[in-house]
Amino acid sequence: MQDAIEIADGIHRLGDVSPADSRIVWTGEGATGFAPVNCYLVVDGRDAVLIDTGVAAHRPAILHQLERLLTDRVDRLRIFLTRQIEFDSFGNAAAIVERFPVEAVQGHLPWPGWLHYEGPPGEGMDMPIVQIDPHAPLVVGERELDVFPPPLRLLQTAWVLDRRTGTLFCSDAFGHVLLDDPSQPPVVDHAEVSPERVEAALLAKSKWLMEADVTFVLEELAAIFEREDVHALAPGIGCVLRGPDVVAKHVELVLDAIRRAPLGAVR
C-alpha cells in the first residue's frame, strides 16, 4: 500500500497502482508495467479539497492515506470530480462521504443519488452534487484554483490549475508515463517514453482524434502552456510529471501525437 506523497506545497498525491495489462483501457495498447491511478488532496490552512477519488479497487489505500493526512489539521473537506460519470473520478466518493465529514461534492451534473453505487441506497453514503461553475475558481483556504474545460477531452471534463505551485490537474490527459515496479514513487522528474507509447495512451481515451480536424485542440492546448507557468502535470492515470523541463517535453510529445493522430486513420 503506497503512502501519500506531497508533490508540491500543500498538494498530496493519493492512490495506488494496478498492473498495466490488457485488462485496462486507459494505458493503451502495448502498455507494460504498472499504472498509477491518482487523486489529489489540496490543503491550505484548515481547508482541503480532494480532486477525484480513485477506483474502488484502491479504496483501502485511499482511505488510509486520507486518514493520515486529515487528522485534526483540517476541518473543512470537499470533493471535486473532474469527470463525474467515470468510475476513476467518483469511484470512492461515497465511501469517503461515509467515513469523513465531507462538506460538499462538486461535479458537472447536480443529480442526487449519483455517488453510492454499491449495495442498497443508504443514508449517509451519498450527498447532492453541487454543479461546477465554469466561471468561478475553486477556493481552497487562501488559494484560488482555476477550473476550466480542457480542449483535449472525451466526456465532460474539468482541469484545475493551482497557480501558486504551477500544478495542473489534467484529469485523463498526460497519462502515458507508467512504472516498471509498483514500489516506485508515481512522481517523476525525468521520464523517457517513446512517441508510440504517448500515442497509444492518447488514443486509448481520445480515439476520436483519428477522424477529427485537430486544429482547435492543438491550438488551444498549446495556448494553455504558453499562457500558464505549469511546473507539474498531475494526471488521474499515470505518473505525476514534475518540473518545468519535463512538463515542456511531455506537452510537446502529446502535441506531436495529436498532430499525427489523423494520419493514423489514413494509414
Next chain:
Amino acid sequence: MSDPVTIDPPQLPRTILPGLVWIGACTRIPYRGEMVHSYHAVYVLSGTDSTLIVDTGPPKDWAIVERHLDQVLADGCPPVRHLVPTHTESPHCGNLGRLMRKFPEAEVSGDVRDLHLFFPGYEERLRPRGVGERIDLGGGTGYEFVDAVIRDIDTSLWGYDSGSGTLFTGDGFAYAHHHGADQCGRLTEELPELKIDELSAIFAEYALYWMRFTDMRGHIQRLEQLLASRPVNVIAPGHGSPIVDPAVTTEKVKAGLLAGSDII
C-alpha cells in the same frame, strides 16, 4: 417529496416486442432555458432458456430499475444469466454491482476492461467478448456483439438480436424528449413532433464533444453498412426513444448527426 431530477415513467416497463422489455428512468436536464428529459434505458431480452439485461442505468436510478425488473420477472421470464453494459461509464454500468448481487448466477459480458478496478471481487464473473461473438438465449434469440458506430469510451460495443431484429445502440441514437407533451415512455414514432436533430445536440454537448470536430459522413456510412448487413426492426438506444420504424426514423437521426456540429 418527489425527486426533482429522476422520473419513473408511468408507461414503463413497456414490452416493445415479445421477449424485449424497456425499463428504467427518465432524467430532467436543463437545456437552453427549458427542461428536457433523457432516458437512461435498460432493456430486458429473454429467449426460451435465459434472460439478458442490456445496460444498468446510473446509481441514482436503482430504485426504479429494480422495481421495474421485479415487475418483469414477476410476469415470468427465464433466469437472468447475462448482464451486458454497452460501455463502462456510470449511466450504462453504474448499477452493475447491484445487479451482480441480485442475480448471483449472471455473468457480465462485453468489453469488460477496467471493470475489475470498478467492481473488485467480481473478476471471475467478467467475460470478455468481442465483435461477432454471440450469447444464445434460446428459441432463436441471441445477443451478438457488433461494432459501436457512435461511441465515446473505447469499451463501447453495440448488440444485435437476430430473433427480434433489435439493434442495441448504447450512446448511439441519443436524443432528448419533452415532458410537457407527455412524451416519457413513448416510442419515437409515437412522437411525430419530436425534433430529433435539435434534441440530439444536447448529447453532442454533454457526451459527444468530438462530433464538433468530426466529419460525420464516415460514421453515417458505417451506420448504413451496419443497417444493411442485417434486418433491423427495432433500434433500442440508451438515451433516445426506441425506434420501431428504422427506415424512416434513421433518416432523421442521420440528419441530426450531420447537423450536430452546427447546432452546438
